[in-house]
Every structure is written in C-alpha cells, then in structure tokens.
Amino acid sequence: MKFVIEKDMLQTNLGKIQGIAERKSTIPILANTLISGENNRISIVATDLEIGVMEITEATKMEKGEICVSARKFYDIIRELPGDQIEVQKQENFWVSIKAGKTEFNLPGLDPKEFPAFPSTEGTSYFNIDAQVLAEMIEKTVFAASSEESRFNLNGIYIEQATRDKKDYFRMVATDGHRLSMIEKEIKTTFEKGIIISRRGLTELKKILGDTEREITVSLEGNNCIFKTEQTTVVIRLLEGEYPDYHQVIPGANKKQVIIDRREFIGALRRAQVIASEKGEGVKFFIQEESMEIKTGGPDVGNVHEEIKVIYNGKPIEVSFNARYLLDVLNNIDTEKITVNLNEELSPGLIKPMDREDYLYVIMPMRI
C-alpha cells in the first residue's frame, strides 16, 4: 500500500480521531488507526468500540492496501514534518514508512486484519440536520447530563421525536436528577422511539462535525446511531436503559415570573460563587417587586450580598439554588434577557431565554 497526500489534509483528519483512538484502552489495537486506500481515496478509521469515526479524503499515487499504526504517533509525526506532500508506504511486517522531503520515519504497525470491523452505516431511513444546529443542541444539553458512573441512563442525552402544536420537533433532553436541560428544533426525524446517546459520544460528535457547514444525515442502524457527511461518518452505540419520564418534572409557566438581565445575573452569580465556591454551596435569592437580592455565605466562609433589578410583580418569594447550576444554563443562553418561573420555595424553577420557546431548563432548589 502506498499513497501521497497533502500534509494539511492528513493532519486535520488525524486530529479529529485523536479523541477516539484511546491510548489508555485495555485493548492495545484501539490506540491505532486503520488507513485503507483504493481509487485515489483513503479512509482513516478509529474506534473505541462505543464511538467509531471514518474520515474519507483524497490521495494520489495510490497503491491499494491497508496499514494500521499508532494514531497518536502518526499524528505527532505528521504535525512535525516539513513540506506539503507526504508519502506513506507499507513495509514488511506491517511497518510503515513516512516520507516528506528528505525526512523519513519508519513506524512499527499492526496487522490491519486485527482491527475491529467498522459497523454498517447503511441506515434504511434517515433525516438531515444542519451541522451547526446539531452542535448547538448538543452544547445546550450535555452539561446537564450526569457524570455519576453508575447512572448509565442519566449519563446519556435522550433524543426523540416530539410533536407539539401539530409540528414535528427533534428534541434532546439531559438531566443529572437535580436539573434538566431540554432543546428542540422543528425538524421531522425518522425516530420511532427515543434513544439515549452517551454524553461522551455527543461531545466527540460535536468535536468532529461541529465545524462543518454542511448538512448531516442521521440514521439508525441496529444498535447504532449514524451521523454522516460526505467526508466523515460517526457511528455511536446507543445506551441501553429506560430514560426517566421527564415530562412530569417540567413545570408550567405561571404568574411568578421573573425577568432578569442575563449578563447582570451572570456577573452577580460569579461574584457570589467566590464565596459559594465550596462544592455545592447554595446561593439565596429573595425576589420581590422589581428587585432580586442575592446573598450567600456563612460564619466561616465570609458573605456576599447584592441586589439586581428584575421585572417581577408577584408575591415576594425566597428560594435557593446552586450557583453553578444557574451559571451552566445562563452561559448557554444567547438572549439578552431570561425568564424564571418559580412556584414554591422548594418546587422546581423553570428558566427560558426570553421570547424563545425552543430551549428550557428546570432546576431544583436547594435547602440551606
């Protein structure tokens, strides 16, 4: 096997798979990448058995064949090589030579036949989604997913087809049990039932496909979800398990609605966090007509007290939240103002970007 390729193109493609080719894996071959070439095209494959990536790119002077080398080493070498053109050639005993100008590297490789087969990507039915929209949806949900290892289902993001006001929506939901983030876009999907994709799977997906401008084709095949563009295919194994019935915890809008300037709120929370930095320390909010008092602290850590203007005309209410949970969502909202709907001191609060219906966040108050 042999090919010649532009350095930049190879480097970009190898960069994308680094997060997948896991060096610390207990199965050594998974730290490698499988490169196959035919008809002036090469495919670069990496997998950790949960997520698989295949990049297809053009090459010249092609001699058909396959090589399997350390993804990390190969990438590091390519980055440091001089010149624009790189020649890669298979040697005896799976060794691989890499040449650029007057530089030549020789790298030991593994038998390509040992590399796990890439799953079938021929989904029967599919739908398209703009890559930027998908990236936004991932970004606005993954942070709320659980990182507790034993809560498999909450480690993932729930993805389903929803119908609201006779319109079809593509919906993503994430929760760690304390807060919930949900986003939906008006897209008709082909999902017959909800699926769960791991937080890590979606994070990697966003890294790999997040910067394309193109449409992504999404399909389901067996136990995998497939995300595809012309050059890149990402296959993610679905998480098994029941996702909790999240609908019942989303409170309806009600009269106790507070409208807050997002940036001002972020500033105040960041300041409060200086004091509340202890893991999970809460911040107290006292909301009455036109003003919200924010305070936190204790005899041992110091205290902070601040007031910001808000729009509110309900009964005074006092409620405590984890400052980090609030900042997580505020940093993911793009509008100038947000709305917060509260009910009782200890019942969930509902946060939305002002005048937008596609994103919502539910947060459970703390007891301090």
Added chain:
Amino acid sequence: MKSKIRVLPPDIVSKIAAGEIIERPASVVKELVENSLDAGSGVITVEIEEGGKKRITVMDDGEGMVKEDAFLALERHATSKIYDEKDLNILGTLGFRGEALSSIAAVSCVSLITRAHDEISGTRILVEDGRVQGAEEIGCPPGTRLEIKDLFYNVPARQKFLRGVQTEMAHIIEVITRMALVHSSVGFILKHNNRVVFNLPSTQEERSRIRAILGKEVTTQLVRVEASNGFGVVQGWATVPTYIRGSSKGIYIYVNGRYIRDKLIFHAVSEAYRRFIPARMYPVTILSLSIPFSEVDVNVHPAKMEVRFRRGEELHRLICDSLKDALSHFPTIKSYEASEIREEMAPYSAPSSLAIGTERISSSPPLWRMTGQLKGTYLVIEGEEGVMIIDQHAAHERILYERLKKALEGEKISQQPFLIPQPIEVKKDEKELLVGYRFELARVGLEIEEFGERAVSVTSIPSFLQGEDLQSLLEALSEELAERGEGGAFDRVLDRLCVLLACRGAVKANHRLQEEEVNSLLREWEEAGQPTTCPHGRPLLITWSWREVEGWFRRS
C-alpha cells in the same frame, strides 16, 4: 422438718470474703504493693512464679511491723489505718479495710517476715488454711516480706477460672504499672520466674518514670496538666491531640493516689478532647486528683476501683477545664489561635441587614498563605508563627465530619433535593437497613424512600455529596449499618455514618486546589476548632515553628 438455715463457719465466711477482693494473682499483688506504699517504702520488689499461681513475693523497705502487729495484720478487719468510724471519712491511705492480708491468708499459704526499723530482730509467721501454723523470731532487714504460695489451693472453683500464665502476668504488670506511674519516687522491681520484667529506679522526675513505662514516643507528646478549683486539685500529664490511641487503656486516673476507673471522669476527658480527636479514639493521660477525703467515698467496692464523688459536676468541670487549658498551650493550636483571628472573623457573621443595593463582598485576608501544593495532596501553608503541611483530604474530611455531627444535633445542613428522585437498586437486606435508618439519614441531609422490593429512591442529598456515585455510596452506607447488628451502639453507628459521608464528600487527594478553595478550606478548618486529626484518627497536619526552621539552618 429440720431447720435448713445455718450460720456459716468462719473459714467459709473468710473464703467468700476473700473472693470479693482476691480475684486473681494480680489482686494479691495490688493489695500487697498498696500496703508497701502505705508503709512508706523506698523500693518495692515483686517476684512472681508461674504468673503468680505458684508464688508471689512482695518485699519492701518500709516501716515494717512489730511482732504483735504482725499477728493482728493477719486477722480479718485488722488494720493500722482506721481507728474508728470517723476515720472512714478521711481515708488517706491506699488500703484500709483490713481485709487484704486475712483474705489472702484464707486462700493461700502465707509467709510473713517483717521487722520494724527500731527493732533489733524481725518476726516470721506462717499461715496455712487461715490459721497461724507457727511464728518465730528471725534476723532480717527492716521492712516487710510477704510470700504467697499456692493461691486458691483450697478454692478449686476459683483456681479453675485462672487463665494462662501469660494472661495472669499481664494483669500483674498492669497493676504494678498503674501504681508505678504515679509513685515515681518509689523504685519498683518486677521479676517473673527469676527474670527481671522491669526495674524502675526511684526518680524525682515524673516524666522519666512515664517514659520508662509507656515509652519515649508518648513522653515527648505530653503536656503538663495542672489546675485547681474550690473542689480539688488535678495534676498530671496528657498527650497532645495528634497522639491518640484506639483504646481508652491509656487513660490513667488516680484519686488521692488510688487508681480508679470512673465513667464520669472518662467523660470529662473525652469532652475536653472532643473537638480535637475523633470518636472512639482516646488520648493518653495520667491525672492525679487530690480531693478532700470527705468528698469521695472509696468504700464502694472491696477492690476499690470504683469510687463515688459527692459533687460530680464540679469534678467534671475541674478535669475538663484543666485539660482544655493544657491543650490550648499545645504549640500548634496556640500559635494559630491568635486573638486577632477572632476579631477578623467577626464581619463574617454580620446580619443580613447590610445596605441593600450595593455590592459587598466581605472576605477577610486569611492569616495563612498557601505557598504550594505537594503531589496535588498536601498544602504547604505559611503563617506568622511557622509553616504547616496539611493533608487536604483529611482536613476537608474532618470539616465535613464536624458539620455532619452538628447536623445530627439539629443544626441545618445544606442539601440539594432531586428533581427526579433517583431509584437505586440495592439488596433486600440493604434496603431494610437503609429504610430503617431513614430518619437518621435525613438528619444529615440524605433522604431516601422505599421503592419496591429491592430499591430505594433517593430524594435529596447533602450538597457536599453532589456528583458522588449514589450506588456505591448506598452500598457503603448499608455495610456500615449492618455492623449495628453486631452490637454496635446506636451513637457509634451514626458516628460511622458521618465518617463515611465525610470521607466520600471530601476533596480527594491528587486534586489541584485553587487558592480560593484553599482559603475557604482553611477558614472552615479554623471554624471547626482547628482539629489536628481526621475522623479516622490520622493526623491532618504537621507544623514547624519558624524557630525550628531557623534551627535547621543554624540561624539564630
């Protein structure tokens, strides 16, 4: 019908009485050494054969007895120490009941050799079966020598219950240790089967006696305790809070020179150390109380290990305060407990009525500065007085532990309820335990409900446990709770829960901390009373004063 009730013959009576005092060879040793101490001896030699089962010999150079007294000493309730009932209220000597020698004589073969200092010759008396078998004049050095052979030879029931040589010997060593610890001016020699077990020379320096008995390490960790109030005087030694043990055996308490074990005093000691050391860990203390004889009743039990105090509360206060005071002079605590800290702390607790509408962050400068972190685990802290290295996990663990303990006592704890209660699968017996303890768990912020046969639903957690793996947490919790089945006291179970939760929630080793996090950790540590050990009893910090540091580099 014939009458069944009979008056017991005297020899049986004396055997029964002996049983009350003389339980095992160690009891003999205790009684005899106490007599020797009462006799003002300079050196007491104890020789043991076969763990005391075969022979016990106690020799002293005390005042000795004249012939008539020697005979009387072997009679029941014969004593030189009490003349009438009034004297019972002012007992100044260790022995007094006049039971010891006669009791011993009732259950063994006794040979008594004694000579008063101003006599030319001594007396030897042999007693067997409680009866004097013979007496003669004999040449001997002044003092008293008692030889006890074949203990319990005539009380097979008691003899059967004697343990192995090693066990009996251990008891004897403990008995002598207790006495030797506070009688440093008296020399003690103990031999077993002709080999010297210890030889404690007379000394005026209490600490050299303690060192000879308890070892060098403990001795370097001792602080002096000295205090008095209207009730009495306490003096002695106590270890600093970093030196603790898993057993209360190191707590030696003496009332008017008599070793006692008393719950009230134990409580006072633990109370004084409570803020510094974890539950079920104990310091080493050697405390001598001098209390007016009228305030204490030692005549509660023949072996005199128990006493009664007329004004227990004052005694408690005396001990507790004296220890607290001594511990506050412990360098580590003292150097960081400068009075300015308290003043600096004041603004923190300012009421919420601060001017509204203005931003205000009050966060006083810490008294310490972090200069580094070693292995992502140990904080190097520089202060006015010196430098300390803190184990971040242990310190945080301790802080959380204290907070949980307060929560148990009813103080509020910050908690984060779940939006969606978390069902956690557990084994059936684990479920029973967890549900059974749900009210106690709720007090520390962990709320659970029954959820089917093999699951519980967690509805709220203490906020410091956010992000912890609930599954493994509940497994560990039920494991701790299961120990209860093995007879653990309820309080202990709760205590262990606190230890476990604190350990889970504490910042881990190998974790880089931001400066702000370190400052907050230090403030909380200070607020918790600057504990020096983690709840597992390991030290959480070590300190060096600048003087020590300068010493290393030969700077003056």
